[in-house]
Amino acid sequence: MHRLFALLAAVMLLTGAATADPASWKHEWPRTDFTRKSVASWAEIKSGGPPKDGIPAIDAPAFRPAASETRIAGTEPVITVQIGDAPARAYPIRYLIWHEIVNDTVGGVPVAVTFCPLCNSGVTFDRRTAHGVLDFGVSGKLRNSDMIMYDRQTESWWQQAQGLAIVGELTGARLRQLPTWMESWATFRARTPGGLVMDQPDFPRQYGRNPYGGYDSLERPFLYDGAPPPHGIPALARVVRVGKAAWPLTRIRAAGALTENGVTLSWESGQASAxxxxxxxxxxxVGAVRVRDAQGRDLAHDVMFAFAFDAFWPDGAWMIGR
Known part of the structure; x- marks a missing residue:
């Protein structure tokens, strides 16, 4: 599997560099305004393999009571979305690893629940913007190995890890990240007996299987040619990003809980790596992390790979405890 990823990366780097040009994308993206961009070079954008919508986003998914779901193992990760008085909702990674984006509405708030397997980045955004409510799909493009989303209204391209529009009419616009978190299915079910879980999508996929076997044991990520992270942190080690600061997951796990920079990060066992x-x-x-402020309120964060934090927040703070 490791050799396969290395071979694919080499091939895609060669072909991607040759086709990183809007002229070759126009037939697939006739509505995207390629005269507007914030990326320094088109060469930063590479094809991940699938075409536009080749990875199908899910719209308005069906849900079922958590107590009635028997297909999901207790160790499997889910993204938990809890807004206002609405019942908490679990979005299983067993579905998101195949679909990457879910457009939904929770407690009256239009949300995009997203997961980029290549960066382990699982973040939820408010789809309301100054340009109206947006719906998102998967472009099939990558930058720094991170998924590039697109909005269906203007077909602008958005960097998933940052919630930032990087190409097209809405370049420079930013989505608001919501304070959601990843935890084990067993934890969600025990903590929220009245909660809901996303039902299995009606697609021919091997849900429960990881199509990226052994990925988080690689030395280098797929389609990433940047420098390794500082401080000797492995590229695919997990870090917890809060704003522009990142804590190594190993440090939080060893401590059980840390309070720094005005936030408290706590770790608990029971969650498997997807x-x-x-x-x-x-x-x-790998366990699960909750991030809260001094008043105990959940804070927006992301448990992502170290290389992705370094790539998108090059001036970010590394909270390594030295």
């Missing part, structure tokens, strides 16, 4: 073994449920223990 990017380890072929079966998500059998992935190695």
């Amino acid at each position: 990017l380890d073994t072929a079966s998500i449920a059998k992935g190695r223990e």
Whole structure:
């Protein structure tokens, strides 16, 4: 599997560099305004393999009571969205790893629940903007190995890890990240007995299987040619990003809880890595993190790979405890 990723990366780097030009994209993206961009060079954008919508986003998914769901193993990760008095909703990574974006509405708030497997970035955005409510799809393009989303209204391109429009009419616009988190299915079910879970989509996919077997054990990420992270942190080590600061997950796990920079980060066991073994449920223990402010309120954050934090926040603070 590691050799396969290396071969694919080499091929895609060669072909991607040759086709990183709006002239070659226009037939697929006739509505995208390529005269507007914030990326320094088109060469930063590479094809991830699938075409536009080749990875199909999910719109208005069906839900079922958490107590009635029997297909999901307790160790599997879910993204929990809890807004106002609406019942908490769990979005299983077993579905997001195949679809990457879910457009939904929770407690009256239009949201985009997103997961980029290549960066382990699982963040939820408010779809309301100054330009109206946007719906998102998967472009099939990558930058720094991170998914580039697109909005269906203007077909502008958005960097998933940052929630930032980088190409097109809305270049420079930013989505508001919501304070959601990733936890194990067993934890969600025990904590929110009245909660809801996204039902299995009606697509021919091997839900519960990880198509990126062994990915988070690689030395280098797929289609990434940037420098390794500082401080000797492995490229695919998980860090917890809060704003422009990142804490190594290993440090939080060792401490159990840390309070720094005005936030408290706590770790608990029971959650498997979705990017380890072929079966998500059998992935190695990585645990789950909650991030709260001084008043105990949940804060927006992301548990992402170290290389992605370094790529998108090059001036960010590394909270390594030295």
